[in-house]
Amino acid sequence: MTTDVFQIELRKAERSRIQEVDFNHLPFGKHFSDHMFVADFIDGEWQNQMIVPFENFTLSPALSSLHYGQSIFEGMKAYKNEAGEVLMFRPHANMERMNESARRMCMATIPEEVFMGGLEALLRVDADWVPSTPDSSLYIRPYMFATDASLGVAPSKTYRFCIFTCPVGAYYTNPPKLKVETEYIRSAPGGVGYAKCAGNYAGSLYPTMMAQQQGYDQLIWTDAREHKYIEESGTMNIMFMIDGKLVTPATSDSILKGVTRDTILQIARSWGVTVEERLVSVDEVISGIETGRLTEAFGAGTAVVVSPYSLIGYNGKDHMLPEFAPEDSFAVRVKTYLTDLRTGKIADEFGFVQKL
Ligand code: COI
Numbered sequence: 001m002t003t004d005v006f007q008i009e010l011r012k013a014e015r016s017r018i019q020e021v022d023f024n025h026l027p028f029g030k031h032f033s034d035h036m037f038v039a040d041f042i043d044g045e046w047q048n049q050m051i052v053p054f055e056n057f058t059l060s061p062a063l064s065s066l067h068y069g070q071s072i073f074e075g076m077k078a079y080k081n082e083a084g085e086v087l088m089f090r091p092h093a094n095m096e097r098m099n100e101s102a103r104r105m106c107m108a109t110i111p112e113e114v115f116m117g118g119l120e121a122l123l124r125v126d127a128d129w130v131p132s133t134p135d136s137s138l139y140i141r142p143y144m145f146a147t148d149a150s151l152g153v154a155p156s157k158t159y160r161f162c163i164f165t166c167p168v169g170a171y172y173t174n175p176p177k178l179k180v181e182t183e184y185i186r187s188a189p190g191g192v193g194y195a196k197c198a199g200n201y202a203g204s205l206y207p208t209m210m211a212q213q214q215g216y217d218q219l220i221w222t223d224a225r226e227h228k229y230i231e232e233s234g235t236m237n238i239m240f241m242i243d244g245k246l247v248t249p250a251t252s253d254s255i256l257k258g259v260t261r262d263t264i265l266q267i268a269r270s271w272g273v274t275v276e277e278r279l280v281s282v283d284e285v286i287s288g289i290e291t292g293r294l295t296e297a298f299g300a301g302t303a304v305v306v307s308p309y310s311l312i313g314y315n316g317k318d319h320m321l322p323e324f325a326p327e328d329s330f331a332v333r334v335k336t337y338l339t340d341l342r343t344g345k346i347a348d349e350f351g352f353v354q355k356l
Contacts, residue, residue: 007049008037008049008050008051008117008118008121009048009049009050009051010050010051010121010125011050011051011052011053012035012053012125013034013035013053013054014053016034016128017034018033018034018128018129021167023131023133023136023167024133025169026131026133026136026167026168026169027168027169028139028168028169028170028171028303029139029166029168030166031166031167032054032164032165032166033054033126033129033138033164033165033166033167034053034054034125034126034129035051035052035053035054035122035125035126035164036051036052036053036054036055036122036162036163036164036165037049037050037051037118037119037121037122037162037163037164038050038051038052038160038161038162039114039118039160039161039162040147040158040159040160040161041108041158041159041160041161042158046108046110046111046114046161049114049117049118051118051121051122051125054164057160059147060147060149062149062150062151063145063146063147063148063149064146064147064148064149064150064151064156065145065146065147065156067151068146068153069197069198069199070105070106070107070145070146070155070156070159071105071143071144071145071146071197071198071199072098072101072102072105072107072143072144072145072195072196072197072198073098073141073142073143073144073196073198074094074095074097074098074140074141074142074143074196075094075139075140075141075301075302075303076088076089076090076091076094076139076140076142076259076302077089077137077138077139077140077302077342078123078130078137078138078140078165078356079130079137079138079342079343079344080130080131080132080343081343081344081345082343082344082345083344084132085344085355085356086123086127086130086355086356087342087343087344087353087354087355087356088119088123088353088354088355088356089342089352089353089354090259090263090352090354091115091116091119091354092112092116092354093259093262094142094259095110095112095115095116095142097196097257097259098110098115098142098144098196100194100195100257101195101196101197102144104192104194104195104197105192105195105197106155107144107146107155107156107159108144108159110144110161114161115142115161118161118163119140119142119163120356122163122165123138123140123165123356124356126165127356129165129167130167131167133169135169135170135339136167136168136169137167137168137342138165138166138167138168139165139166139167139168139302139303140163140165141163141164141165141166142161142162142163143161143162143163144159144160144161144162145159145160146158146159147159147160168303170305171235171303171304171305171307172217172304172307174310175307175308175309175310176216176217176218176299176307176309176310177215177216177217177218177309177310177311177313177318178216178217178218178219178220178233178297178309178311178312178313179211179214179216179218179219179220179312179313179314180219180220180222180230180282180312180313180314180315181207181211181219181220181221181222181227182222182227182314182315183207183227184206184207185221185222185223185224186200186203186204186221186231186232186234186254187200187221187224187231187253187254187255188224188225188254189224189225189252189253189254190253191253191254193231193252193253193254193255193256194251194252194253194254194255194256194257196256204219204221204234207219208234214313216313218233218234218235218299219233219234220232220233220238220312221233221234222282223254224254227282228281228282228283229249229279229280229281229282230249230280230281230282230285231249231254231255232249232255232256232258233299235299235301235303235304236258236260236299236300236301236303236304236307237249237255237256237258237260237261237299237300237301238297238298238299238300239261239264239296239297239298239299239300239331240280240285240288240294240296240297241294241295241296241297241330241331242284242288242293242294242295243293244274245273245274245275245276246264246265246268246273246274246275246276246330247275247276247278247280248261248265248275248276248277248280249277249278249279249280250277250278250279251277258300258301258302259302260300260301260302260305260306260338261300261301263338263350263352264300264306264334264338265277266350267334267337267338267350268330268334270349270350273330282314285297285312286312286314286319289312289319289320289321290319292322295322295324296308296321296322296324296329296330296331297309297312297321298331305335305338305339306331306332306334306335306338308321308329308331308332309321341353
């Protein structure tokens with residue numbers, strides 16, 4: 001069967017698994033919706049666009065992405081409004097970033113008709129999986145990997161692009177404890193830090209595990225040369241309120257250009273909040289906490305949304321962040337606003353929300 005609008009072949013699951021999911025208790029990334037979109041890049045073009053049941057791939061043991069890491073991904077979300085319509089949040093921003101990652105990793109880029117056509121067709125088929133329970137959303141995972149079966153270290157000539165989705169709840173259930181990392185690095189100038197490539201996440205696992213053994217939840221990465229400036233946190237960009245201004249590290253080739261980061265900066269500016277995108281030193285943050293000039297520190301990302309931190313550990317000492325009444329916290333206010341925007345409760349003056 002072929003879908004009318006996008007000429008995508010559709011093979012439906014024999015039975016839906018949706019009844020097996022408790023939409024009131026959604027862990028992050030454990031339940032997968034019934035279908036996925038798949039397309040293959042072969043002979044210089046995207047072909048075989050299909051929506052098929054969420055099922056295993058058959059892969060060559062020599063698959064080059066498994067050996068040399070040509071593998072990139074995105075994270076985005078969809079919501080339901082009160083009328084039950086599906087709303088996508090800034091899907092074009094993720095598509096553009098995916099293609100930036102693809103260029104850096106020497107991979108095929110994905111045209112809009114394949115990315116958006118596949119995404120929209122998939123969301124139509126699995127619209128029932130978009131949750132409407134509080135603090136939940138449909139997390140969308142587009143990704144692409146090299147499929148040449150070849151051991152020469154060279155860009156693959158073939159790729160698979162896939163999108164699958166999962167209904168998710170909160171990523172962190174409690175405000176996370178962060179440790180400033182001063183030994184390992186996530187990325188360096190000239191490297192691939194700004195690309196959303198699988199290897200960036202693999203490289204972060206060991207230092208993060210070390211920090212978790214010390215009682216922290218996540219790391220704050222610092223610059224590769226001096227460990228003096230804050231870059232980003234694991235799975236999220238990082239923001240501070242200092243002297244009533246919203247301060248965040250300026251993006252560079254070693255920092256991911258977060259869509260949520262950009263969204264929050266736009267909202268803050270529209271509220272008249274002064275935004276500073278610049279170098280932020282660890283010393284400025286630690287002395288800011290000690291003197292009370294720094295009032296908030298939080299992560300921003302698709303998965304975590306807005307996640308206020310409870311403490312920041314640096315050189316063996318933990319620095320507690322102050323607690324606020326929700327109405328006094330920028331992070332809480334912006335998170336609520338963002339949720340209302342994404343679920344269509346308030347007017348979207350930014351043009352971020354796209355109805356399916
Ligand atoms: C996202 O926020 O979508 C991410 O990609 C982080 C993920 C690794 C959990």
